[in-house]
Amino acid sequence: AQITGANTVSSTSALPSALTRDEVRSVAPALERYGRETLLDRLWRRPDLSPRDRSLVTLAALIARGQAAELPTYVNLALDSGVKPSEVSEVVTHLAFYAGWGNAMAAVAAVREIFAARGIEADQLPAASPPLLPLDEAGEAQRAAGVAQSVRPVAPGLDEFTTDVLFRDLWLRPDLAPRDRSLVTVSALITAGHVAQLPFHLNRAMDHGLTRAQASEVVAHLAFYAGWPNAFSAVPVVKGVLEGRPG
């Protein structure tokens, strides 16, 4: 699958899969049809979410589900859709924490082959310890106070790592915009059925610029990549967040 313009996905090449059309057809002719008609020609062309955003959402879903076999196709699609190598790198690092260390390691194994094939080298990757974005002191104080009350008495180590490593380091890394970092986090949460953490992170995503229409379309997109049940489970939670926001 190739992006031929800012807002279109070519349907002349492959399915959105590491498998060829003929391979899919040799097991399930209908699945090949859905891949073309429903995914490529319909879902990926819907206007409420750009191919770049859909790529970020899909990468998050595949990494969160450990589906490394499909990653090469979608990493290429992401890079062709305007996601920078440094952003792919940050998505993997971010999901080490929000999906699990092993998920990130599996993603590294898949992504490094794509990076090698495309000649992407160290100078295009984020620094290990770059100057960080400025901290929103008031917001972070509020978050930390909540977690200090709920988490610290039960799991002090978790509270400590959440503050030091996540909110005063990972989230401030500059090579993935806060809005995109939140989009990836929200996508990973919906994918894994973690609706309890969704209100905090969806509000954060919208504070960082994700629109209502985009939030809705993330749910529709993830129905395909995380399965219908996860999308349906997200609906009432997304509804609560949307209703709770002004405007």
Next chain:
Amino acid sequence: AQITGANTVSSTSALPSALTRDEVRSVAPALERYGRETLLDRLWRRPDLSPRDRSLVTLAALIARGQAAELPTYVNLALDSGVKPSEVSEVVTHLAFYAGWGNAMAAVAAVREIFAARGIEADQLPAASPPLLPLDEAGEAQRAAGVAQSVRPVAPGLDEFTTDVLFRDLWLRPDLAPRDRSLVTVSALITAGHVAQLPFHLNRAMDHGLTRAQASEVVAHLAFYAGWPNAFSAVPVVKGVLEGRPG
């Protein structure tokens, strides 16, 4: 593992696994024993669910969990137990939507090798766009009205795809009986811990002919293939459905 008759699974050959008995024994002798005594000779022989049904349930569980390594054994077992190639094909297509696109792609990669080895070709597979089963207009109107209220205001794209692609296309495909399609859906839901969607789909399965005894036995069977916690989480939800039905 081979089926030697309509209702028996031979225990003379392999374990129900892609691994040989000796391979399993070289790590965990007890696991080899449980595979023989508990799974093959006991679980798979229990009368309340036929080997054909158990095969459908197990395929759904393996695909929903992305366990492609075990699929070849169980696809062979399914085909030996009376599941048709066209039905295996439809199970994969169906679970693209209920488990996720990447899960279906991983299943395609595994199933196509089995199909090739058994000489199963295009003429044994369902058409990409066959004449569909008749739609239950009243039931669909009721479902659509519920979703229009709950889902449409939050995720209009999800509502649209659910109606067009799922309930007016996928569910009406004729090569997997509605009862079996529901059985696969229920199995995927229990496997992934999606109990919120279970009442709708278990009722639908029973409307399509799944008996109370079969529903109960699906839970017992999935304890082994989806893990005890998922089976236990399903129990109160299944209880509610069974109690809410007449007779």
Next chain:
Amino acid sequence: AQITGANTVSSTSALPSALTRDEVRSVAPALERYGRETLLDRLWRRPDLSPRDRSLVTLAALIARGQAAELPTYVNLALDSGVKPSEVSEVVTHLAFYAGWGNAMAAVAAVREIFAARGIEADQLPAASPPLLPLDEAGEAQRAAGVAQSVRPVAPGLDEFTTDVLFRDLWLRPDLAPRDRSLVTVSALITAGHVAQLPFHLNRAMDHGLTRAQASEVVAHLAFYAGWPNAFSAVPVVKGVLEGRPG
């Protein structure tokens, strides 16, 4: 990664991953840094959980998530940290039931290569049917009575297998101490987001000797290996268990 002493993990060799540092760095330099600074030099050295316990927790997480690619590194780390081959074997067998049959089969495929490479043979493995630990008749009667009421009417097969295979066989196998078996079970439950079964099994773990500090630290450890959302979802449930216990 190698254990160089009872309580330390060497940071001079590899990352805690099957990938090399350079491989990780070629995709995500920050991830390599977090692997060294945050996981190896900080998390694994925290005093509230020994490297042996952390190894058991991590093996449970990797097996429960089906992350076989990372298993070899962590099986070696476990064996270097004081986990016996017979205990690794029992962890795999145990998780066949608590994570799923396919998860155990995937673990067997990974572990047998490590066992072969280290010359671990049948005489170091548990017997398939060893003399069992004595049954706590009163506790088991209480558990069985609860399940007879909740599970038996809905899924009689599940009730039967739970009693015969799990609580009168698997849990009484002598080659993994009840405290460690519970630790593995609790870790698998948190990893998979199965908080409903957590109170029973965390209480059981603490009855078997898991301390409050260890229980807390399991949550912090699993944030890294099962992802932050699963750790956060476990917090209120762990809180309830800790508050409900005397002392």
